[in-house]
Structure formats: C-alpha cells, structure tokens
Amino acid sequence: MADWNDPQSTRQGGFGASPSLNGDLIGRAGAYNQGLRRHMLSIYNYMASGVLLSGVVALLFARSGMAAQIMATPLKWLIVLAPLGFVFGMSLGAHKMKTATLQALFWGFCLVMGLSMSTIFLVFTGASIATTFFATAGAFAGLSLFGYTTKKNLSAMGSFMVMGLIGILIAMVVNLFLQSTGLQFAISVLGVLIFAGLTAWDTQRLRDEYDMLAGTEFAGKAVVLGALTLYLDFINMFQFLLSFLGDRE
Template sequence: MAFGPDFRTYRGAPAAASAAVIDAGLRAYMLRVFNWMASGLLLTGIVAYGIANTGAIDVLYPQVQSAQGFLVHRPSGLAYLLMFAPLIFVMVLSFGVNKLSRQAAQTIFWIFAAVMGASLTNIFLVFTQTSIVSVFFICAATFAATSAWGYVTKRDLTGMGSFMIMGLFGIVIASLVNMFLHSAPLQLGISIIGVLVFTGLTAYDTQRIKTDYIQYGYANDSEMAAKRSVYDALALYLNFINLFMMMMQIMGNRNNN
C-alpha cells in the first residue's frame, strides 16, 4: 500500500538533483529509525536493571523452596503477564500504523520498551552481569555489521526474508514444545538457529526500510514518516532483543546461586 506519491521523479527537476534529495531524506529517516530503536533499548535496559537491583524483582520472581530443599526464584502471575504483554503492544503498533496518531504510536512504543524491560528482568537471575554486558556488545557489533550490509547490498533480500520468517515460526513452535520437554540440547539448537534467523531478519528489515522509503515516498508526509519510523524501529528493536536473548543462551555464563 502506498502512503504517498512516488517522489522518485520531480517535474522539471534533474534526475541527479532528485536522487540527492532522496539520499538526504533517506539518511535522515534511517537516523530517526535507529535513534528510536536505540532509545527503546536504553529504556529497556534501565527498567530491567532497575528492577533486578531492587526488591521489585522478588515480587516478580519470589523465592520458593524446591523439592530438593533449595530456595529458587519462580515467576509469579505478574511475571507471566509481563512476559506476554509485549505481544499486545506489537500487535497494536503493527495493525494501527495507519490509524494511530504520531503521539499515540510514540507513547505505545515507550510503554512497550518499558514493559519489555520488566519482562527481561529474569536474565539477571540466570546469568552473571559480566556475561550480560559482554554478550550485549557482541550482539551490538553483529547487529550493526548485518544492518550495514543490508543497507548497502545490491542483492534483493526479499526471498531470504521470507525464508527467515518461516524459520521464525519454526523457532516459536520448537520453543513451545521445549517448554514441556525442558531439553537443553533442543534449546541450544533453537538458539543457534535463532541467531541465524534474527541476523538474517536484521539485514532484510534494514533493506526493506530503505526500499519502502524510496518506493512509497512518505517523506512528503511528516505525520506518516513519524509513525513509520516508530514502526520500523520496532522491527529492528525486536530483532536486536531476540538476537541478544539467543546469544545469551549460547554464550552467557550462568549464576551459581
């Protein structure tokens, strides 16, 4: 669906000047998208770290006595609610991009990032903080390199993107099955495949964002551009979070307590 007139051609404007306008607008738009994504990740990290280092984490994951007599953290009902709550925000943003106002889309994104931070608090119970920081920087470097490749490559990544989306469905199904099996080898396999899938989706989404900007020309509609930048930031944000979580399963050092 086109959100505005195709601006690849301007009547009476030289092709070179038109291309320069597109390039400048594209760079500004991509910068806006990545700023939204980075801001969302920062808020998520602050919320997760803040909850993990206060008594609030005991509300989400209270300590109970296991069958072996050890004290372990178990998720409360609120923790389960927070685990699934981000899905609601994703659906609202995805299906409401043409209906929501700019302010509404931005507000929902901020709330989503905060709720996601609360839902990720448990990683501080499972993994050491040192390994969390280390894996974060590895993930950031991988994400940046893959996104840069997706931006500059001349290869059409549409086919790869479709394949990665099918792989994503496979990961979801396998993860649901493993909730009952509790198989460590299966979880490792899911994580390895997940790294490949979300790395591929990062490149695909970056190219898609670039292509959509050029094709649909919503740069001429500041309201739509603002909303689309939030939606596109959400896509990259989710790729980063999922890539990070998959890498944590592979490389993270677990707490001994």
C-alpha cells in the same frame, strides 16, 4: 527505487545532454539520499533509545529485588505477555492512531520489555550480559549496514527467515514439555541465525519503503514502526545469543 537514485542516472548524459537537466537530476538525487539518510537515522535513534530504556529498566527492576519477588507470582505472566499486546496493538492500529500515540506506545513497550527482561540479571552474570550485548551490537551494526548498502534483493531470504521463525516458535512450545537441553541449544543457535538474517532483510525493506512514504502523513508513524521492528530483531538476537554464551550466576 526511482531511476534518479541510480548513480548511473546522475552522470553526464553525453553529447547533446542538457546541463540544466543533468543538474536537476543530480539535485533531486542528492535531496532524495539526504531524506533517506534522515529517515533511517530517525529509525535507528528510536531503536537505540528504546534498547537503552529497556536495559536501564531491567537493571533497576532486578537490582531493587522486585523482579525476584514478582516473577515468583502469577503476576509474572502479565509482565511477560504485555509486550505482545503492545506489538499487536501498534502493528494493527497504526493507521488509525496519531503519530504521538504510536510514539507513546513505543516507549511503553520498551518499558514493559525492560520489566520482562529483568530476569536475565537474576540468571546470568553482569559481565557475560555486557559481553553478549556488545557482541550483539557489533553484529547488528554490520548486518544492518549490509542490508542498507547491498544491491541484492533479500526478499527471498527474508521469507525463508520468517518461515524459520515460525519453526523456532513451534520448537520452543514443544520444548516446554520436553525440557531438552539439546533442543534448547539448537533453538538458540538457529534463533541467532534467523534474527541475523531478519536484521539485514528488515533494514533493506525499511530503506526501500522510503520511496512510498516520503512526504506522506504516514512517514512519522513508519519511523516508529521501523524502530520497533529493528528493536525486536536486536533484542531477540541478544537473548538467543545470551542463552548459550552467557555465564550463569
């Protein structure tokens, strides 16, 4: 980050330092920090609203009885795979899209994610879903706060977590054929740990990216993409945690 964001640079410069220069540095640091907080708050607002939308859609879809009917047909694959299409479309086409288009796609993604997640209400009890959700929310808040405030560079950890995520995906594909409960449990535990680490790293990365984005045309799009990233961290951590902590119907 810029030097004037370092608290050391906002202190009095010592004997002979210009008061006007110090005042200007303090003012610039204050404006920067205010802008950064506003940027991150926008990301969290989008992310939280998206999670809420998905949860409401999932609950209503399950309670209507449509989830049980549709998920028993080949149409379920359209619902299950649709979120991936939204993610790839938003990630690859963000530079060509208008901010309003990207926002609309984000809400569309949250909606179809709600449809695809509706099956958890058919498998797990409502009490265990609620308990796991609040546990995930608490963990996410703590991990994100750590990523935002720590001065330690988490890039190495982030790279390791990405490699672990690839390994998890491969293991999940293998377990489709093995159907091993032991391997499924290990995948769930590792999945929670991996997305916990990704939450902290992604938060730090989004914080640091503000330097390059402040005042640019892409800043609004970056808010939506940042919300998408943290949404995926939260939802995946929740689903992995639910898979071994949730009580089944």
